[in-house]
Amino acid sequence: MIAITRPPAPAFLADPVGKWLVETQKAIAHYAIPGQTVSFDFVEYRDTKLKDELKKVFVKCAYCESMYDHVYDGDIEHFRPKLQVSEKSPKNPGYYWLANDWDNLLLSCLFCNQRRKHVLYGVTPLKSYGKLDQFPLSDETKSLIHHTASFAQEEAVRLLLNPCKDKPEEHFQYDNNEGVIIPITDKGKKSIDVYVLQRVVLVKERKKTLLLLFKQMTRVKRELERFNDDQSVDQQQILQDELDELKLFTKSESVYAGMCRYFVRQFLSENHLI
Known part of the structure; x- marks a missing residue:
């Protein structure tokens, strides 16, 4: 919610x-x-x-x-x-x-x-x-x-x-x-x-979204590590593109945005991205 x-x-x-x-x-x-x-x-x-x-x-x-x-x-x-x-x-x-x-x-x-x-x-x-x-x-x-x-x-x-x-x-x-x-x-x-x-069917649907969310977090973390080694404009843009994809999960019209916002907030804070 x-x-x-x-x-x-x-x-x-x-x-x-x-x-x-x-x-x-x-x-x-x-x-x-x-x-x-x-x-x-x-x-x-x-x-x-x-x-x-x-x-x-x-x-x-x-x-x-x-x-x-x-x-x-x-x-x-x-x-x-x-x-x-x-x-x-x-x-x-x-x-x-x-x-x-x-x-x-x-x-x-x-x-x-x-x-x-x-x-x-x-x-x-x-x-x-x-x-x-x-x-x-x-x-x-x-x-x-x-x-x-x-x-x-x-x-x-x-x-x-x-x-x-x-x-x-x-x-x-x-x-x-x-x-x-x-x-x-x-x-x-x-x-x-x-x-x-x-309800079980709802929990299963949330889990599907959660798995996709965590996969996108992995991509962001990978590009963040690359950016730490190569702070070029191109790498910065790649990182930003992956971050933008991650934030799509939190948009108000996205399914289970409440859950996604909870984990994205944690992720951004832990990786010093906010």
Whole structure:
């Protein structure tokens, strides 16, 4: 996971007569009915116009950093669940007023977002995992229950990393053999669990990238050694070209850039290249 800069909301979401705000107001009125137990039927967040805007921001899964667009269109993910929250008792309602809120919407792969059966790295049984309607807090009494409530208290006890608000590099380290994510904070650990970031197939894909990354580091180190013996302009350019290739792994649109940045930072520091 990497930090993502979210641009301002598209103008159509703020249109007071636009269907997104109209639906939100209907949902607020729906849940204002005393004793309401029927879930509101949200449909407008699925509009391709909105999804196209999200695709400009999330070119890969916001959570696991896998590419999805060549085989799948991605899930519109509600960071705070819209209908119910599994940690709440009773579960209904969820954050219904945020169903069409730009800051609450991300794009993710179906494996991070939906409930699916997975085998986790180091864990044998096949079990169901996935975010779905989870939104854990370190203090559930701070959970928002109304559309006029302030976010401040809940944000202070939020346990899931939001790539548009947090710095994931402060919460994760990585194993240099298998590409397994190592949590270094409670937020990191809970996010790994909820987003299923240790599913075996994902770990294998990260390892493939890790091996390619380490091969490129070897090339850089070789050319650095040559440059130390021959500080010619030509050799300097060769070294720079290999460094540029290495840094491609860390670009925001590259798969598993969070892991790659972790190891590239170490490599550049150890070899006095920064």
